[in-house]
Amino acid sequence: MNVIMLAPGYPGEMPYFCRALAQQGAKVYGLSDVAYKDLPALTRENLSGYLHVASFTDEDAVVRQVVQAVGANTIDRVVCMWEPGVLLAARLREALGTPGQGVEQATTFRNKDVMKQVITKAGLRTARHAAATSIAQVKEAAESIGFPVIVKPIAGAGSMDTFRAGSMAELEAELAKVTSYDEVNVEEFIEGDEYTYDTICVDGEVKYENVCFYRPNPLIARTHEWISPQTLALRDLSPAPVAGGIALGRSVLEAMGFQTGFTHMEFFWTPKGEAVFGEIAARPPGAHTVDLMNFVGDVDLFMGYAEAELKGTFSQSTERKYNACNIFKRAQGQGRITRIEGLQHLMERYGEHIVHIDLLPVGAERRNWVLTLVSDGYVVVRHPDLQACMDISDAVGTELRLVAG
Numbered sequence: 123m124n125v126i127m128l129a130p131g132y133p134g135e136m137p138y139f140c141r142a143l144a145q146q147g148a149k150v151y152g153l154s155d156v157a158y159k160d161l162p163a164l165t166r167e168n169l170s171g172y173l174h175v176a177s178f179t180d181e182d183a184v185v186r187q188v189v190q191a192v193g194a195n196t197i198d199r200v201v202c203m204w205e206p207g208v209l210l211a212a213r214l215r216e217a218l219g220t221p222g223q224g225v226e227q228a229t230t231f232r233n234k235d236v237m238k239q240v241i242t243k244a245g246l247r248t249a250r251h252a253a254a255t256s257i258a259q260v261k262e263a264a265e266s267i268g269f270p271v272i273v274k275p276i277a278g279a280g281s282m283d284t285f286r287a288g289s290m291a292e293l294e295a296e297l298a299k300v301t302s303y304d305e306v307n308v309e310e311f312i313e314g315d316e317y318t319y320d321t322i323c324v325d326g327e328v329k330y331e332n333v334c335f336y337r338p339n340p341l342i343a344r345t346h347e348w349i350s351p352q353t354l355a356l357r358d359l360s361p362a363p364v365a366g367g368i369a370l371g372r373s374v375l376e377a378m379g380f381q382t383g384f385t386h387m388e389f390f391w392t393p394k395g396e397a398v399f400g401e402i403a404a405r406p407p408g409a410h411t412v413d414l415m416n417f418v419g420d421v422d423l424f425m426g427y428a429e430a431e432l433k434g435t436f437s438q439s440t441e442r443k444y445n446a447c448n449i450f451k452r453a454q455g456q457g458r459i460t461r462i463e464g465l466q467h468l469m470e471r472y473g474e475h476i477v478h479i480d481l482l483p484v485g486a487e488r489r490n491w492v493l494t495l496v497s498d499g500y501v502v503v504r505h506p507d508l509q510a511c512m513d514i515s516d517a518v519g520t521e522l523r524l525v526a527g
């Protein structure tokens with residue numbers, strides 16, 4: 123099978139997807155905006171060819187270049203696991219006559235307003251919402267939806283440029299700070315805990331599913347630097363919030379008409395016990411969550427995905443043995459990491475449950491914690507018992523300290 127993979131080197135998990143596709147028998151042709159020599163070694167080792175384009179933003183030019191490079195060859199799949207490339211991948215499928223998600227469906231996965239229209243039409247619960255392209259429209263939408271509201275870019279990711287406003291005065295103050303977006307979505311503020319619902323599907327059938335609990339909600343985590351945000355993959359999928367979210371998620375996939383590949387949905391669980399749709403993407407979750415899911419069942423979902431995509435089967439185990447938690451760390455102070463404190467003590471107490479450590483080393487420049495959830499590194503904890511997993515994760519959150527300056 124000939125597979126075109128967009129962005130085969132970035133984000134960090136992509137080389138593993140690239141390798142898995144090759145190991146499942148595909149010839150993988152990479153497509154991205156970096157020079158071949160700058161791709162990760164693992165990506166290069168698993169590519170059968172590579173097309174370097176100047177930029178992903180000029181989609182017309184990329185489509186022309188790819189069509190020309192492909193010539194009379196057949197492309198069996200175009201895959202993209204990176205959010206900004208999802209629509210371009212759909213355009214390429216249409217231009218090349220390749221099966222899989224087309225432009226119309228990809229748009230419903232990328233545009234937060236169109237997405238919510240589809241969900242509402244299917245009779246599923248989501249925030250009341252309106253798209254707006256001017257300050258006047260934002261204010262008008264907020265008035266009719268009612269405060270508090272959330273305002274966010276229509277095709278955003280990672281809580282970027284997203285804010286909550288409790289009143290018209292707060293809304294005006296926030297809008298005064300914003301300079302950059304063209305179109306926004308204004309939404310009713312939903313009170314509740316936030317979870318993910320992640321799947322691998324084949325022809326519309328869910329073959330693998332997962333739920334993660336965000337501690338705390340992403341917008342809060344993104345607002346306060348001192349927080350060590352956690353993504354906690356839950357072993358038990360039967361308690362009410364989890365089962366309620368899964369039922370909602372399955373209906374959402376059906377309403378969206380999703381067929382084959384990875385999906386990543388977010389939902390709220392309200393104090394009244396209702397699952398409310400947040401958003402959905404036609405790609406795996408980021409921030410090392412695929413590895414986190416792998417730790418839950420000692421499986422390889424890179425291979426599981428590749429098998430589903432190429433062969434239409436899924437043979438990884440779906441047994442859930444552990445709760446697994448990513449704890450993301452942000453250093454105190456600016457500049458370079460100067461010390462890491464508390465790690466040895468944590469390892470002495472909980473070592474057998476700490477399954478992965480990936481922290482910036484002393485001397486490294488801090489990352490921008492607003493731009494990347496992974497921040498200055500992360501630790502993975504896993505335990506069969508949920509409370510124990512949360513206790514150890516909280517200990518990592520408070521007792522492990524990275525200091526910069």
Ligand SMILES: Nc1ncnc2c1ncn2[C@@H]1O[C@H](COP(=O)(O)OP(=O)(O)O)[C@@H](O)[C@H]1O
Nearest residue numbers: 249272278279280281282309310311312340341
């Ligand atoms: N309608 C809403 N009600 C309450 N919180 C929201 C709402 N929309 C977004 N948020 C908060 O903002 C975060 C980011 O919004 P989201 O729609 O997930 O966009 P993205 O993750 O693509 O930036 C959410 O995880 C949530 O914490």
Ligand SMILES: [Mg+2]
Nearest residue numbers: 280281388401
């Ligand atoms: Mg989100």
